[in-house]
Amino acid sequence: MRELDCSCCESAIDHCHGTLVVHSTRRTECTEDGCVDLDYTRHAFVVDCGDVAGGCPCAEPDVARRRA
Template sequence: MECASCDAGIDHCHGTLVVHPEGGFTECTDAACSDGDRVRHGLIVDCQALGSGCDCAATPGKPLLRKAS
């Protein structure tokens, strides 16, 4: 299976953008992604929708997500 956006040369990301309501900051599950722009991501979720929840406000400096392998 091929990605239509890749074939068309459209700038996009294959990761999931996770939006944190505290401050509205975002992060991507793709370690290679450096742009948290919503337009580049086909998949966007709220951090509270994660199965493990999100402790973004609980532990400053702690990595928020486990990167997909």
């Protein structure tokens, strides 16, 4: 989605306005609907899933220990 006040959009730089969420398994997902390229360099904001409001089941200590 093109933002009117986004300099990257104006410059036609490949980027995403969503936040990249990185799970403990290193799987990634984006908060922007329609984002198909989950490369870190396309996203200005990258967070661990445990930092997302409400948390994430894969960030719970019990799950991480079972997978280790």
